[in-house]
Amino acid sequence: MGSNNEQVKDLVIVGGGPAGLAAAIYAQRSLLDAVTLEQEAFGGQTILTSEIDNYPGLPHADGYTLSEAMRSQAADLGAEVRMEQVTGVSHDEKSGLFTLDTPDGELVARSVILAGGATPRRAGFDGEERFASHGVSYCATCDGMFYRGKRVYVVGGGNSAAEEALFLTRFANEVILIVRKDHLRAQAAVAQELENNEKITVRYLTSIVSLGGDELPNSITFRNNETGETTTETYDEGSFGVFVFVGRVPASELVRDLVEVDPVGYVVTDERMATRTPGLFAAGDVRKTPLRQIVTAAADGAIAANSAAAYLGRPVEG
Ligand SMILES: Cc1cc2nc3c(=O)[nH]c(=O)nc-3n(C[C@H](O)[C@H](O)[C@H](O)COP(=O)(O)OP(=O)(O)OC[C@H]3O[C@@H](n4cnc5c(N)ncnc54)[C@H](O)[C@@H]3O)c2cc1C
Numbered sequence: 393m394g395s396n397n398e399q400v401k402d403l404v405i406v407g408g409g410p411a412g413l414a415a416a417i418y419a420q421r422s423l424l425d426a427v428t429l430e431q432e433a434f435g436g437q438t439i440l441t442s443e444i445d446n447y448p449g450l451p452h453a454d455g456y457t458l459s460e461a462m463r464s465q466a467a468d469l470g471a472e473v474r475m476e477q478v479t480g481v482s483h484d485e486k487s488g489l490f491t492l493d494t495p496d497g498e499l500v501a502r503s504v505i506l507a508g509g510a511t512p513r514r515a516g517f518d519g520e521e522r523f524a525s526h527g528v529s530y531c532a533t534c535d536g537m538f539y540r541g542k543r544v545y546v547v548g549g550g551n552s553a554a555e556e557a558l559f560l561t562r563f564a565n566e567v568i569l570i571v572r573k574d575h576l577r578a579q580a581a582v583a584q585e586l587e588n589n590e591k592i593t594v595r596y597l598t599s600i601v602s603l604g605g606d607e608l609p610n611s612i613t614f615r616n617n618e619t620g621e622t623t624t625e626t627y628d629e630g631s632f633g634v635f636v637f638v639g640r641v642p643a644s645e646l647v648r649d650l651v652e653v654d655p656v657g658y659v660v661t662d663e664r665m666a667t668r669t670p671g672l673f674a675a676g677d678v679r680k681t682p683l684r685q686i687v688t689a690a691a692d693g694a695i696a697a698n699s700a701a702a703y704l705g706r707p708v709e710g
Contacts, residue, residue, distance in 0.1 A: 399425075399500075400489065400500045400501065400502060401425055401426065401427055401499060401500065401501040401502070402419075402424040402425045402426055402501065402502055402503065402700075402704055402706075403419050403424050403425070403426035403427075403501060403502070403503045403504070403505065403697070403700050403704075404426070404427055404428075404429065404478075404490070404492050404499055404501040404503075404504050404505075405419070405426060405427070405428040405429070405504075405505045405507055405697075406429055406478045406481070406492070406504065406505065406506050406507060406508055406646070407428075407429075407430060407436065407506070407507035407508040407509055407643070407676070407678075408428050408429070408430030408433075408434040408435070408436065408463065408473060408507075409434075409435060409436020409437060409438060409507060409509045409676060409677075409689060410435075410436065410438055410462060410676065410686045410689040410690045410693065411436075411505075411507035411509070411675040411676025411677070411678075411689040411690065411692050411693035411696070412428050412430070412436070412505070412507035412675075412676070412693060413428065413434065413435075413462040413463060413465075413466050413473070413690075413693065414462070414675075414689070414690040414691070414692075414693030414694045414697070415428070415505050415507060415675060415693035415694070415696050415697040415700075416428040416466040416471040416473060416693075416697075417465060417466050417469060417471065417693075417694075417697075418693065418694045418697035418698055418701075418709065419471065419697040419700065419701070420466070420469045420470055420471045421469075421709065422697065422698070422701035422706050422707055422708060422709070423706065423707065424697070424700065424701060424704065424706060426471065426472065426697075427472040427473070427474065427499070428466065428471060428472065428473040428474070429474060429475075429476040429477070429478055429492075429494065430473070430474070430475055430476070431475070431476070431477035431478070433459075434459055434460075434462070434463040434473065435455065435456070435458070435459020435460070435462065435463065436459075436509045437509060437510075437677070438455045438458055438459045438462075438686055439455050439456055439459040440455060440531045440533050440534060441454075441455030441533060442454060442455065442532075442533040442559065443455075444458060444686065446685065446686075446687070447686050447687055448687065455533065458686070462690075476494045476495070476496060477494060477495060478492050478493065478494055478646060479493045479494060479495065479646075480492070480493035480646065481493075481504060481506075481646045481647050481650070483650055483669055483671075483672065488502065488670065488671060489501065489502060490502070490503070490504045490671065490672070492504070502671060502704055503671040503672070503673070503700040503703055503704060504647075504671065504672050504673070505665070505673045505674070505675055505693070505696045505697065505700060506643075506644070506646065506647055506651075506659065506667075506672070506673070506674045506675070506678055507674070507675045507676050507678065507689075507692075507693060507696070508642075508643030508644070508646070508678050509642075509643055509676055509677040509678055509689075510640035510641055510642045510643060510677045510678060510684075511640060511641050511643065512530035512531075512636065512637070512638075512639075512640055512641075513636075513638050513639040513640055513641050514636070514638075515547045515548075515599075515600065515636045515638050517599070517600040517601055517602055517603065518601065518602035518603070519602050519603030519604065519605075519609065520603070520636070522603075523603050523605070523608070523609050523634075526607065526608055526609075527603065527605070527608050527609040527630070527632075527633050527634065528603070528609075528633070528634050528635075528636065529633060529634070529635050529636070530635070530636055530637070532556040532559045532560050532635055533559070535633070535635075536559060536560050536562065536563045536564075537563055538563075538633070539560065539563050539564045539632075539633050540563045540564070541563075541564070541565055542563075542564055542565060542631055542632055542633065543564060543565060543566045543567075543568070543627070543631065543632040543633075544560050544564040544566070544567050544568070544632060544633045544634070544635055545568050545569075545570055545600065545612065545632065545633070545634045545635070546560065546567060546568070546569045546570065546634075546635045546637065547570045547600060547634065547635065547636045547637065547638060548569075548570075548571070548636065548637035548638045548639075549569075549571040549572060549573060549575070549576045549577050549578065550576075550577045550578055550637070550638075550639070551577070551578045551579055551582060552637045553569065553571075553578070553637035553638070554569070554576060554578035554582045554583060554585075554586055555578075555582060556635060556637050557569050557586060557592055557635075558582070558585055558586065558589060558592070560635065561589055561591040561592060564591065565591065566591060566593075567589075567591050567592045567593075568592075568593050568594075568595060569586065569592060569593070569594045569595065570595055570598050570599065570600060570614070571594060571595065571596045571597070571598065572597070572598070572599050572617060573596065573597065573617075574596045574597050575596070576594070595614075597616060597617040597618045598614050598615070598616060598617060599614065599615050599617055600612060600613070600614060600615075600634065601613040601614060601615050601622055603634065604624075605629055606629065607629070607630075608629045608630040609629070609630075609632070609633075609634070610626060610627060610628065610629040610630075610631075611624055611625065611626045611627070612624070612625050612627075612632070612634070613625075640677070641657065642656065642657045642658045642659065642677065642678045642679075643678050644657050644658065644659045644674075644678055645657075647659070647667070647669075647672065647674075650667065650668070650669040650672055651667040651668060651669065651672065651674065652667070652668055653680075654680045658678065658679055658680040658681075659674040659678055659679045659680065660679070660680050661673070661674050661679050661680070663695075664695060664696075664699040664702075665679070665692055665695050665696035665699055666699055666703075670703070671700070671703055673696040673699055673700055674696070675689065675692035675693045675695070675696040676688075676689035676692050676693060677689060679692065694709075698710070
């Protein structure tokens, strides 16, 4: 047993995004001995967002400020929140206890909320991993500024690709949207905005095959998905970048043996955020839900913490 395992926690919350931090706040209000573990940055995907226009009461919030407000609100209420990655979760049916592995040891808990969100899906072209963070990005807000006055390719045909392409016109001279199919899946209003923006061109029926170069990419090869023909464009090293927005992968791997998942891997819960394992809950983007937003993640987190408190026989809200 590692240094973490001094006591059995009421609740461990895996992930410190909006779902995890809302759960931390509600767990604190139910007087649970809970800890929230975050592997990368509190706020989760929210911290990657430049401007949030749809979180009620906070028009034009920026993601960093909202993330920090959520983290500090939880901490100020007395919630234990710390940077630590959970690398494994197991469940002992007899005792009902969960054991969570972390690089610092093990944690034992009576209940767990999985709020690990989702991570960007890779587009799958050659050179994507090699040039990640050096020419290939999954976050326009984080990396857009590095492409001021340059050319960027945006991969994807959905809403996030379209919105991020529009955002990147603030920096880049030229934004080329690379769409695998012959149409966009983005909402009509967003597609119209793309069309009206002079800096943006859309290449339909096109995929990126590979990126070439040394430290930074200097060539890019495309395939025409109709004819199969490939073409290579060559530029000065570092004069262009590729932003990939082709969906996300839910962080459900940790609990795959303990929950039902849908074909994509999203965790199936009931309306109380309960999974098929008693005491194990899932909240936010990691679960099967019709809408993945900050407001829904926070609501899920609140419900999950309330459900955990009820499971533990503690006071609940409402
Ligand atoms: C570019 C972009 C723009 C967006 N814009 C908006 C917007 O304008 N409005 C809006 O409402 N929503 C927006 N969203 C969506 C919104 O950010 C998400 O729906 C929301 O953040 C989901 O919250 P979550 O807590 O479920 O997951 P996440 O925010 O993904 O947080 C999950 C956290 O869990 C951590 N984690 C994962 N696995 C582990 C582990 N094993 N151990 C420890 N920690 C772990 C991750 O590091 C992460 O910090 C946007 C998303 C993106 C990517």
